[in-house]
Amino acid sequence: MSGTHGALRLIELTSAHLCSDLGGLVGLLDGSRPPAPGDPAAAAPIQPDRDTAAPAAAKALTTRLELRRAAWGPQAGPDGEPLSLARLKRMAGGLPGRVGVDLSALRPDTVFPADDGRIVLNLLLLAADSLPFGGTIIVAGSADDLFIRLAGPSAAWPAGIAVCLADETEARSALTEQRSLQMALTALLGHAARVRLSLVLSPNVTNEPAILRLGG
Template identity: 85%
Template structure:
């Protein structure tokens, strides 16, 4: 597991640095106001604090959109807050999905309003959403159903398809680490490695209703 944890830590630190730098650029778009993403203090990429938007003045639409995208990616890729991370509530999930491409819709109505994902599972859910969005090249829908400990993720849309090799990465940790070296499979590999590191089962199941649709990803169970 040391190789996996080392790779994940490198991704976390790199993501924290990038989010902090990009947050500064977003601040310039937002009329020069500072936007804090991924670090409470300069030089401390491991610190993770939420973005604090300026409530007194509405930010330009572009800055708002970029801020939401950065917040989603910081939560999915950056260092977790505290030694055990923080749980992810359904309300937080609804807010973070705003960072996905506009051409992708997310259905969360099948989840119970009181759903709360433990820190490790919540982080994987966010990465699954990013992976699902990447798997919808012409847009479409992502549907979540089930519970915090047995979640089902389905995608639908023109040319919707999970990345080639995903089944192997989910079953074999070494294959997932190897896939990190290829840009086209980076999100798939990262999602699989997070599940392997947390000892949380991530698998593919066939859809009982879609004849030719993509398989359903199952988290937990």
């Protein structure tokens, strides 16, 4: 497991650094962080259209950063932060605009433990990558037995995902190959937390992607 934990730690530190830098840029965009002396932005002429759009763009970027920081960065505290349904809904706002998330089948009091919650956020990112033309990520089940289904044109999980979910070595190898980095990271988080991730066939529709299951 040391190789997996080392790879995950490197990803966490790199992500934290990138999110910190991007967070500073968002601060400049929404005006919450003034330009440094000598920065050309300080002397830029006022452009009403741009200045009106800036807060909305900054809010969208902030939500995207919040999702990625929680999914990829170091966990806060020794045990991380549990993921409530309310927080999951807020984080889902950081996915691409063409992708919707249907959480209506989850109980309002659903709470995922920290490790599972982090994997759920990565599953959302993976599912969004698997909807190249947009669509809906349908989440159902419970905190200890969750199902994620893709619905959209050309929806498909990345090639090799079943092997990576089953084999930790394959998942580590996928980090350096021409395959989905998000797939490899999600699989490795599952292996490191000893959380079962698997694919199950849809009981009703045979031409849809398999359903990704967490737990069970």
